[in-house]
Amino acid sequence: MGSKPRIATVSLAGCFGCHMSVLDIDERILTLAELVEFDRSPINDYKEFQDRCAVGIVEGGCCNEENVEVLEQFRKHCDVLISLGDCAINGGIPAMRNNIPLRECLEEAYLKSPGVYNPLNVIPNDKEIPLLLNRVYPCHEVVKIDLFIPGCPPPADAIWAHLVSLLSGKPVEPDYKNLKYD
Amino acid sequence: MKQGTAQVTAEICKKFGNDRTRLMDIAIAVQDRFGCVSHEAMEEIARQVRSHRVEVESLVSFYAFLSVKPQGKVVIRLCSDIVDWMKGYKDVAEAMARELGITMGETTPDGAITLTHTPCIGMSDQAPAALVNSVVVTHLTPERGRQLVRDLRRHLDPQQLVTMVGDGNNEHPLVRAMVRNNIRMRGPVHFADFEPGSALRKAVEMTPADVIRTIKDSRLRGRGGAGFPAGLKWEMAANAPGEKRYVLCNADEGEPGTFKDRVLLTECADQLMEGMTIAGYAVGSDTGIIYLRGEYRYLLPYLQSVVEGRRRQGYLGRDILGRKGLHFDIRIQLGAGAYICGEETALISSCEGLRGDPKNRPPFPPQEGYLGCPTIVNNVETLCCVSRILLEGSDWFASMGSSRTTGTKVLSISGDCRKPGVYEVPFGITARELIEMTEAENAGTMLIGGPCRQMIGPDRLEGRICYDDLATGGAIIIFNRARNRLEIAEHYLDFFIEESCGYCTPCRVGLTLLKNQVHKVIDGAGEPADLVEMRDLSNFIINTSRCGLGQAAPNPVLGALEIGDLSSGFVAERKPGLLPGFDLSKAVIDAELRVGRQSKYV
Numbered sequence A: 001m002g003s004k005p006r007i008a009t010v011s012l013a014g015c016f017g018c019h020m021s022v023l024d025i026d027e028r029i030l031t032l033a034e035l036v037e038f039d040r041s042p043i044n045d046y047k048e049f050q051d052r053c054a055v056g057i058v059e060g061g062c063c064n065e066e067n068v069e070v071l072e073q074f075r076k077h078c079d080v081l082i083s084l085g086d087c088a089i090n091g092g093i094p095a096m097r098n099n100i101p102l103r104e105c106l107e108e109a110y111l112k113s114p115g116v117y118n119p120l121n122v123i124p125n126d127k128e129i130p131l132l133l134n135r136v137y138p139c140h141e142v143v144k145i146d147l148f149i150p151g152c153p154p155p156a157d158a159i160w161a162h163l164v165s166l167l168s169g170k171p172v173e174p175d176y177k178n179l180k181y182d
Numbered sequence B: 001m002k003q004g005t006a007q008v009t010a011e012i013c014k015k016f017g018n019d020r021t022r023l024m025d026i027a028i029a030v031q032d033r034f035g036c037v038s039h040e041a042m043e044e045i046a047r048q049v050r051s052h053r054v055e056v057e058s059l060v061s062f063y064a065f066l067s068v069k070p071q072g073k074v075v076i077r078l079c080s081d082i083v084d085w086m087k088g089y090k091d092v093a094e095a096m097a098r099e100l101g102i103t104m105g106e107t108t109p110d111g112a113i114t115l116t117h118t119p120c121i122g123m124s125d126q127a128p129a130a131l132v133n134s135v136v137v138t139h140l141t142p143e144r145g146r147q148l149v150r151d152l153r154r155h156l157d158p159q160q161l162v163t164m165v166g167d168g169n170n171e172h173p174l175v176r177a178m179v180r181n182n183i184r185m186r187g188p189v190h191f192a193d194f195e196p197g198s199a200l201r202k203a204v205e206m207t208p209a210d211v212i213r214t215i216k217d218s219r220l221r222g223r224g225g226a227g228f229p230a231g232l233k234w235e236m237a238a239n240a241p242g243e244k245r246y247v248l249c250n251a252d253e254g255e256p257g258t259f260k261d262r263v264l265l266t267e268c269a270d271q272l273m274e275g276m277t278i279a280g281y282a283v284g285s286d287t288g289i290i291y292l293r294g295e296y297r298y299l300l301p302y303l304q305s306v307v308e309g310r311r312r313q314g315y316l317g318r319d320i321l322g323r324k325g326l327h328f329d330i331r332i333q334l335g336a337g338a339y340i341c342g343e344e345t346a347l348i349s350s351c352e353g354l355r356g357d358p359k360n361r362p363p364f365p366p367q368e369g370y371l372g373c374p375t376i377v378n379n380v381e382t383l384c385c386v387s388r389i390l391l392e393g394s395d396w397f398a399s400m401g402s403s404r405t406t407g408t409k410v411l412s413i414s415g416d417c418r419k420p421g422v423y424e425v426p427f428g429i430t431a432r433e434l435i436e437m438t439e440a441e442n443a444g445t446m447l448i449g450g451p452c453r454q455m456i457g458p459d460r461l462e463g464r465i466c467y468d469d470l471a472t473g474g475a476i477i478i479f480n481r482a483r484n485r486l487e488i489a490e491h492y493l494d495f496f497i498e499e500s501c502g503y504c505t506p507c508r509v510g511l512t513l514l515k516n517q518v519h520k521v522i523d524g525a526g527e528p529a530d531l532v533e534m535r536d537l538s539n540f541i542i543n544t545s546r547c548g549l550g551q552a553a554p555n556p557v558l559g560a561l562e563i564g565d566l567s568s569g570f571v572a573e574r575k576p577g578l579l580p581g582f583d584l585s586k587a588v589i590d591a592e593l594r595v596g597r598q599s600k601y602v
């Protein structure tokens, strides 16, 4: 593999909005492509890690067992792990189920809610479907996270600034205007 | 019936002059009359005092003793503070709930009796204790709890529960409470004889400026906790521009484990009111208000009679001591179960007929306080000191105590000790001496000044009670070595979470986050990083909260972190890479049970 630093990204319990924001760096994506090599990421659709990565970017928290497994892999293969966006940091929208027992959530989603067409009255239970966790966990409750970039999604400029600092070995200094939301 | 509510409510409003600032009294009177302040009553109150219904509702929904929904004719409020837990709260609560056939927080189906719990009611030396409407019952056991319920069922008259009355003025016909004073050490400031009028006579011989000078010379510092120099506060108020000034006495005594003001109110009411009158003379005020916590309502008729007695004797009212133009009178404002109202700006809000929200500072109360006028707020004990200083002189007072903290301090000591009660001690006494005096065996932890202040361990027992070392408002709670410090901290976090006014995010949200983290370690699911985060979060809350509640609430957590080795609350790493605190097998168990297969990752 080349000598460029490698980046991996993943969307766990997220909406891909944070990934869209990564793409929103516009033409700077070309500069990025020159600076780094993409490892495992939805951008190139690699499903396994190719090599050790300098930076791992995680969107979304952990809502099921597979998210945990993937997050564990990311921790193992990445030097710096970033929680990107409010879902990764706080659980976000998916965590709204956290105060409701799992059974009730599933019944509401598959059996009871208006507009549901489910003549056999089953809750999907295929072996391929990962088991849900009792609640949605923010990433830093599962593995150690090195950097948090808040926002829903975080602005492209904030993501860009963080990546540039990290890749050039400069201290990461959040820019107030990119991280204030009121 | 409908007509009835509106009519009666209107009459109550009229009794308080349809005055918007008397909304507390109006709401309390309506609650007394109907067992709630219904929407209909709120509409009527708003109409009468020319306010808005939402404003009335914001007040009613704020105070624990007011309710929109009907309560039982008799409301039993068990004190659920930590000292009561140590003395058997849980068994008493269960016994009473079972006897009533309801759970905590419910009302019996016939609408007769409500059972609920409440933070410290100022009886920690005679716990477990409860309020039955405004009647205090102490030293409860499961059997006595059951008997109490049976008796109430028969007569629904809380006063009949008092079969034995306590000592001192607890026997007074207007009090008749089973409360005991438990005064274990009588000091020269508060528990020496006091002749009503004697200090006031001395004061009016001097100029107001000289009275302030005397208080400054005595170096009296506020006894409510913060220790602000009283003379300086008075001087600020006296010099502040304004037509009218006010003297407020803080008798809210809400800090868990504090009950010394209760004893002072019971035994030294004249000395207190004389202190207020002297303060009024010194700062140029003709109106005083005693803010009496709702929990001490059983003292109200007695205190009212002391006020009336002093009016008759010419110590209160117009032309005091026969001096033309020297006026000062006192009214007693009842609170309604909100800890935050002990904070002076929240107390002022409450006296103004508002929710007990703290106000922004500056301006400080001596500049702009009650109704925007210069106001001094002083603790009960501070004002009692004032009378004694006028009698005995500032040198006499300053000769007691430690070099920088003069005089004596009345302590309320409770918890794991043989002799809980009230002790008037000179400042400078060590924590070890307190442990010896109260015959506390095996003491492992002390809260100096309730949860708001310091938690200390056995290595700090040589520390001295004074403002430069172990500062306290008077609540000392002793815990033996078997008690878990983090559990103590968690108990008080629950209290602060409940009592937070909710205005600012660090306190409203941060305290719950902190509690979750503390709980994780108590549960044995913690990891070293949790302790670091707890400390960071605590400091963040302390530094960014708006008032003293949020600024103090994390203190027990910080204390527990500092004193003890908490590693027993850590778990070993379960899987390399995953944080030790995260337990995948627990996290998937609900789903496994649902689908009947095991996680392939565990």
Ligand SMILES: Cc1cc2nc3c(=O)[nH]c(=O)nc-3n(C[C@H](O)[C@H](O)[C@H](O)COP(=O)(O)O)c2cc1C
Pocket (backbone or CB within 6 Å): B221, B222, B223, B224, B225, B226, B227, B228, B250, B251, B252, B253, B254, B255, B339, B340, B341, B342, B343, B344, B345, B377, B378, B379, B380, B382, B383, B547, B548, B549
């Ligand atoms: C949350 C909170 C609760 C308080 N509760 C009381 C109280 O119950 N009684 C009291 O005298 N002071 C209490 N204080 C302190 C008051 O704000 C104020 O400092 C005191 O009444 C001033 O009187 P002093 O100078 O005579 O002590 C409390 C402060 C805070 C922040």
Ligand code: SF4
Pocket (backbone or CB within 6 Å): A013, A014, A015, A016, A017, A018, A019, A059, A060, A084, A085, A086, A087, A088, A092, A093, A151, A152, A153, A154
């Ligand atoms: S933080 Fe917002 S944009 Fe990002 S995954 Fe969550 S919901 Fe989507």
Ligand code: SF4
Pocket (backbone or CB within 6 Å): B340, B358, B499, B500, B501, B502, B503, B504, B505, B507, B508, B545, B546, B547, B548, B549, B550, B551
């Ligand atoms: S610190 Fe807490 S009690 Fe004080 S103003 Fe803020 S929310 Fe209210």
Ligand code: FES
Pocket (backbone or CB within 6 Å): B079, B080, B081, B082, B083, B084, B119, B120, B121, B122, B123, B124, B125, B127, B129, B256, B257, B258
């Ligand atoms: S009365 Fe229960 S702890 Fe104070």
